Amino acid sequence: MLNFQIEKDCLKLFSGEEILCEINDEIISKRYFKIKKVKLSDEKVCIFCHDGVYDYLLISYTGKNLKYTLGEGVADFLVLNDAAYVIYSEEGKFGSEENLPIAQLGLIKIDIFIGEITGLLDDCILETLIDVHTMSCNNKTIRILCYEENDNDFTLDYDLTSKKVQNKVIINYTVDGLLSAGDSFYARYQNHIYQVNESMEITKEIIIDKKVYDEASSLSTGYSEVVL
Incomplete structure (x- = not known):
């Protein structure tokens, strides 16, 4: 504390x-x-x-x-x-x-x-960054979560090695926040935390254990924040 x-x-x-x-x-x-x-x-x-x-x-x-x-x-x-x-x-x-x-x-x-x-960021990427929510990093990639009024929420992956945006993913579900632990990204969705891949597809539900507590940064959930 x-x-x-x-x-x-x-x-x-x-x-x-x-x-x-x-x-x-x-x-x-x-x-x-x-x-x-x-x-x-x-x-x-x-x-x-x-x-x-x-x-x-x-x-x-x-x-x-x-x-x-x-x-x-x-x-x-x-x-x-x-x-x-x-x-x-x-x-x-x-x-x-x-x-x-x-x-x-x-x-x-x-x-x-x-x-x-x-x-x-290049100008063409800047044009897509309107309602930025949060970002997280898995030591290799900075993942940016953006919201849009038409519900086409998306993420952008900025590669720290190439120094370019390598991946844009339109998300078909509402992500409440992002966090990372080790080399993996996680998303909060419907009050659960799921591990996700580079395409933001849910790979498995995560039960918060000591390893995640020790390695995680923070999870932004709107105007509040849960610190793991």
Whole structure:
């Protein structure tokens, strides 16, 4: 169970009695500052937060604190090794004129140590990313879940080796969330968790056991989140 404490411009994040990180920044004392999501990854504490105007990614790593201003409309993020992957929703891509230009890139990669930002998607793919729900990664592929008003929900697979979108799948059932454990992807459907293949076909129902608890990241279910 993670807890946090705010003192003026200082944010302290706790796991029990242990202090995971201590971050000082002016955005922390703002009236509308809010922590949206926290992920622990390879000794990094990754905090997705909002100050009432923009989204930010704060990363604490071996005593160093890093801050990235993401702008408006972030749908989800991942931190893999030394890179952060950030995907924007429709509100980010087509938001206000004051939003950051990087939001129009849809899916970006940030080298967290040098700050270099790279847009990962071609224009033809960007046109299909309207209502982004969430994304997950199985160490080889980032899978993006998108919703459409005509119920033609779909996933896109971004291959981390080829650096291209390799697979688009139209889903014939309503996925409530995605997660990954090891090399496999899982989908939540009708209050069950199923293992799925590259075509999002259900291969088997998963009973949550210790191995899945130990290896899973998070499962997004709309505006709430179940952390495994």
